[in-house]
Amino acid sequence: MLTIALIRRGLLSLALIAGLAFTPASTPPVAQSxxxxxxxxxxxxxxxxxxxxxxxxxxxxxxxxxxxxxxxxxxxxxxxxxxxxxxxxxxxxxxxxxxxxxxxxxxxxxxxxxxxxxxxxxxxxxxxxxxxxxxxxxxxxxxxxxxxxxxxxxxxxxxxxxxxxxxxxxxxxxxxxxxxxxxxxxxxxxxxxxxxxxxxxxxxxxxxxxxxxxxxxxxxxxxxxxxxxxxxxxxxxxxxxxxxxxxxxxxxxxxxxxxxxxxxxxxxxxxxxxxxxxxxxxxxxxxxxxxxxxxxxxxxxxxxxxxxxxxxxxxxxxAVPSNEANGDEGTAYAALARTPAPRPEPRTPARPATRSGQLPADLPADVTAILNGGRSPAATTTRTPAPRATPSRASGGWAVQVGAFRDETVARNWLTEVQRRFRTQFSSAERTVVDAEGWFRSRFTGMTEQSAQAACEALAARSVTCMVVRPQG
Incomplete structure (x- = not known):
């Protein structure tokens, strides 16, 4: 019976960790995964x-x-x-x-x-x-x-x-x-x-x-x-x-x-x-x-x-390694790899939370709630999901992708900023945001292979990551 109780307690602790990590919030108590x-x-x-x-x-x-x-x-x-x-x-x-x-x-x-x-x-x-x-x-x-x-x-x-x-x-x-x-x-x-x-x-x-x-x-x-x-x-x-x-x-x-x-x-x-x-x-x-x-x-x-x-x-x-627990939009950039990535730091498995000892008296209420196994007040706030964009109609030809975002407005703003900084490279390109299952991909479309490759090289020289996208079909 003691073993079963311990297992149940461990599962409840893991559930608490998952709930805190994945509950949407306007001001999350911790980063969302x-x-x-x-x-x-x-x-x-x-x-x-x-x-x-x-x-x-x-x-x-x-x-x-x-x-x-x-x-x-x-x-x-x-x-x-x-x-x-x-x-x-x-x-x-x-x-x-x-x-x-x-x-x-x-x-x-x-x-x-x-x-x-x-x-x-x-x-x-x-x-x-x-x-x-x-x-x-x-x-x-x-x-x-x-x-x-x-x-x-x-x-x-x-x-x-x-x-x-x-x-x-x-x-x-x-x-x-x-x-x-x-x-x-x-x-x-x-x-x-x-x-x-x-x-x-x-x-x-x-x-x-x-x-x-x-x-x-x-x-x-x-x-x-x-x-x-x-x-x-x-x-x-x-x-x-x-x-x-x-x-x-x-x-x-x-x-x-x-x-x-x-x-x-x-x-x-x-x-x-x-x-x-x-x-x-x-x-x-x-x-x-x-x-x-x-x-x-x-x-x-x-x-x-x-x-x-x-x-x-x-x-x-x-290369971007797979993010085994949280999905892997980042692998879209793996094709840019030139050399293997260095061996990553040792990965640490998750374990159930453990209660701390005597808490300092001056801790904020939300922090004390977290330490006592509860939720921060911020964790109960529900964030309104960003509106899903309608996939843009393909314009044909080559494209340059400059980012992928969870927020459509941010994706469009980033396109505007990149075009402002690289007017020459994208003077004749169209700004397009593609909705891919909740990820909003910022792309410049309607480009030739030569112009897309040249634009990506110009961005890379300024430490802005990009990816050349081949014509579909």
């Missing part, structure tokens, strides 16, 4: 905190393994206070040893130094070591998670709630791109002596070499941190920092389609941010930095809050 509404991004000047670019920056998202930044922040704090030492010996508990991959794989009862556990957490993104650290620093997962959430509030991270130290799936563990940029700045400001843990390229332990999951660290270009993350519900996340000249920028991207496309998107945002800083250094007045990014294809000023599958989120140089 199945489209690129998981996408969020922000670019911040690390020294001043100025936001240079933001897209869905305050929308709630799943942090995945970027959670470990807060785990390490609290560890840095404890080290600074003298509560723990780098030489402390951690004995792996049964719970820590049972955490799913990515993990270091020590058995219960084995030991590791706090220093090595921190390196395993930062470089390997080891879920078992993050749990071992939480138990050592905080006494238990529940007490440590409550401290994590309390610290988030102290730092001004208003959208963030933690229930575990490693980012394993839990529908109540939420954050935002802006909150993660606040945390990244706090680490640099408060504990610069420990920041190197987050930029270590490689780490050797027990005869094995581990390579950092953050591939940008190996590219040069000033990248020196911070942390990657992936679970099925979040997509591919990355909090990155880079220094060029006397400027440091922080870029957060959440909801990428693959490791390769996410990294390419972060790099493009970072390059644009440094371009903006150089323009300022030359005396150029840039009163609206968001416009500077939008002129280069990042964001849609006409619809800042729409659910957008960004044309630039999918790299034209990497």
């Amino acid at each position: 199945g489209d690129n509404s998981r996408y969020a991004a922000i670019v911040v000047d690390a020294e001043t905190g100025e936001v240079l670019f933001a897209r869905n920056a305050d929308a709630r998202r799943y942090p995945a393994s970027i959670t470990k930044l807060m785990t390490l922040y609290l560890t840095f704090e404890s080290l600074s206070k003298g509560d723990v030492k780098l030489t402390d010996t951690l004995t792996i508990s049964i719970r820590a040893a049972s955490e799913p991959p990515s993990k270091l794989g020590l058995a219960a009862g084995q030991t590791i130094s706090l220093d090595n556990a921190m390196r395993a957490t930062a470089v390997r993104s080891a879920n078992d070591m993050a749990m071992a650290i939480a138990e050592h620093v905080g006494g238990s997962n529940d007490r440590f998670a409550a401290r994590m959430t309390q610290k988030a509030r102290e730092l001004g991270m208003t959208q963030t709630v933690y229930v575990n130290p490693n980012g394993l799936p839990d529908s109540r563990q939420i954050t935002s791109a802006r909150d993660l940029s606040i945390l990244a700045r706090a680490i640099m400001r408060d504990y610069p002596q420990y920041y190197a843990y987050l930029g270590q390229h490689d780490w050797a332990y027990n005869g094995r070499d581990y390579r950092n999951t953050n591939g940008l660290l190996h590219t040069g270009n000033g990248y020196d941190g911070l942390k990657t993350g992936y679970i099925n519900a979040s997509g591919f996340n990355l909090a990155a920092s880079a220094v060029r000249g006397d400027k440091r920028l922080i870029t957060i991207v959440l909801g990428g389609r693959s490791t390769a496309s996410r990294n390419a998107h972060v790099a493009a945002l970072m390059d644009t941010g440094f371009e903006l800083e150089r323009a300022r250094d030359r005396g150029q007045s840039i009163p609206i930095t968001q416009a500077f990014f939008e002129q280069r294809g990042f964001g849609l000023s006409s619809s800042p809050a729409g659910e957008v599958q960004f044309a630039s989120i999918t790299s034209s140089g990497a």
Whole structure:
């Protein structure tokens, strides 16, 4: 009977996770799955905190393994206070040893130094070591998670709630791109002596070499941190920092389609941010930095809050892996692949939610409701579905597809923006939105093969993804 009860309890927990993840809402408690509404991004000047670019920056998202930044922040704090030492010996508990991959794989009862556990957490993104650290620093997962959430509030991270130290799936563990940029700045400001843990390229332990999951660290270009993350519900996340000249920028991207496309998107945002800083250094007045990014294809000023599958989120140089749980509109771009995508970060299976311990008293009511296993008030709001467009009549010839969106208005606005920026390439083309089972595909039609190929090359040169579509029939 006990076994049956446990199974039923697990199924109810999984149902709660599914309900929170897939219930439509005008302001969802977390990102919805199945489209690129998981996408969020922000670019911040690390020294001043100025936001240079933001897209869905305050929308709630799943942090995945970027959670470990807060785990390490609290560890840095404890080290600074003298509560723990780098030489402390951690004995792996049964719970820590049972955490799913990515993990270091020590058995219960084995030991590791706090220093090595921190390196395993930062470089390997080891879920078992993050749990071992939480138990050592905080006494238990529940007490440590409550401290994590309390610290988030102290730092001004208003959208963030933690229930575990490693980012394993839990529908109540939420954050935002802006909150993660606040945390990244706090680490640099408060504990610069420990920041190197987050930029270590490689780490050797027990005869094995581990390579950092953050591939940008190996590219040069000033990248020196911070942390990657992936679970099925979040997509591919990355909090990155880079220094060029006397400027440091922080870029957060959440909801990428693959490791390769996410990294390419972060790099493009970072390059644009440094371009903006150089323009300022030359005396150029840039009163609206968001416009500077939008002129280069990042964001849609006409619809800042729409659910957008960004044309630039999918790299034209990497295949898009299937999204096994949520449908796969992204595979429409797989034909653009030139080289195989790098091996993705380890994928973590979902598991039932677990209740956290004593909750901080100052948590907002909606956050407390989520932690207590309930619904955020926002989750009960029903969003009116976007009107379905009538498929446009084929005009014949070749076409160029520049994006696919969940909202027809956004799809049309994007066509207008692309034509504004690439008037020469699409001067004689027709703007067409094709409704394909709820995805609105933005296409320029009525083109010759030569003009379509040339237009796509011009867009790719400006980091705008496109796809040449052959005549039908």
